[in-house]
Amino acid sequence: SQQGEEDPQALSIQEGENATMNCSYKTSINNLQWYRQNSGRGLVHLILIRSNEREKHSGRLRVTLDTSKKSSSLLITASRAADTASYFCATDEADSSYKLIFGSGTRLLVRP
Amino acid sequence: DTGVSQDPRHKITKRGQNVTFRCDPISEHNRLYWYRQTLGQGPEFLTYFQNEAQLEKSRLLSDRFSAERPKGSFSTLEIQRTEQGDSAMYLCASSFDGETQYFGPGTRLLVL
Numbered sequence: 103s104q105q106g107e108e109d110p111q112a113l114s115i116q117e118g119e120n121a122t123m124n125c126s127y128k129t130s131i132n133n134l135q136w137y138r139q140n141s142g143r144g145l146v147h148l149i150l151i152r153s154n155e156r157e158k159h160s161g162r163l164r165v166t167l168d169t170s171k172k173s174s175s176l177l178i179t180a181s182r183a184a185d186t187a188s189y190f191c192a193t194d195e196a197d198s199s200y201k202l203i204f205g206s207g208t209r210l211l212v213r214p
Numbered sequence: 215d216t217g218v219s220q221d222p223r224h225k226i227t228k229r230g231q232n233v234t235f236r237c238d239p240i241s242e243h244n245r246l247y248w249y250r251q252t253l254g255q256g257p258e259f260l261t262y263f264q265n266e267a268q269l270e271k272s273r274l275l276s277d278r279f280s281a282e283r284p285k286g287s288f289s290t291l292e293i294q295r296t297e298q299g300d301s302a303m304y305l306c307a308s309s310f311d312g313e314t315q316y317f318g319p320g321t322r323l324l325v326l
Binding site for chain 2: 135137142143144145146147150190192200201202203204205206207
C-alpha cells in the first residue's frame with residue numbers, strides 16, 4: 103500500500119516560475135527522499151532529508167520536513183523545461199530502514 | 215557507466231510464459247531491492263536482499279515470482295506463468311546499508 107500522497111497530482115507552470123509539491127505520510131520515518139522520473143524511465147535521486155532535519159537545499163531544490171505534521175515539500179526554483187517529469191516522495195519506516203514506500207507522484211509540466 | 219543496470223529494458227511475452235530479468239547493482243552496494251511500478255503509480259516494494267540473503271518479500275510477490283542474488287552480486291527476478299496483470303515496469307535499486315537507493319532504468323514487461 104502507498105504511504106505517501108503527493109499534492110497536487112499534476113502541476114503546469116511557465117518556465118522561470120517556482121514549483122512547489124507537497125507530500126504527506128503516515129508512519130514514523132528515518133528519512134524522506136525525493137525522486138524524479140522522466141516518462142517511461144528509471145528514478146533519479148534528488149535529495150534525502152533525515153527525520154532530525156527541517157530543511158535542506160541542493161542547487162535549485164529546497165526540501166522541508168515537518169515530522170509533527172508528517173509532511174514534506176519540494177520547491178524547485180526558476181523552473182526549466184527540462185524539469186518536466188514526475189516527482190515522487192519516498193519514506194522508509196522507522197522500524198525497518200530498508201524498503202521505500204512511495205506516493206503516487208506529482209506530474210510537473212514546465213511550459214517553455 | 216557505474217550505475218545500476220537492468221536487462222532487458224523491454225520484454226513482450228505471451229500469457230503463460232516465464233520471464234527472467236537481471237539487475238546489476240552498483241559494485242560496492244550490499245543491498246539490492248526490487249520494485250514494481252504500474253502506470254500512473256509510484257513504485258511498490260517487492261523484495262530486498264542484503265548481500266545474498268533475501269530478507270523480506272512483499273505480499274505482492276506471489277508464488278509465481280522468485281528472486282535470487284547468488285554471491286551477493288547481480289540479482290534475477292523470475293516470473294513464472296505470466297499473467298496480463300504482471301504487465302508493469304520492474305525496477306531494481308541498490309544501496310550501501312540503508313542509505314540512498316539508486317535505481318536502474320527498469321525493465322518494462324508487457325504480457326499479451
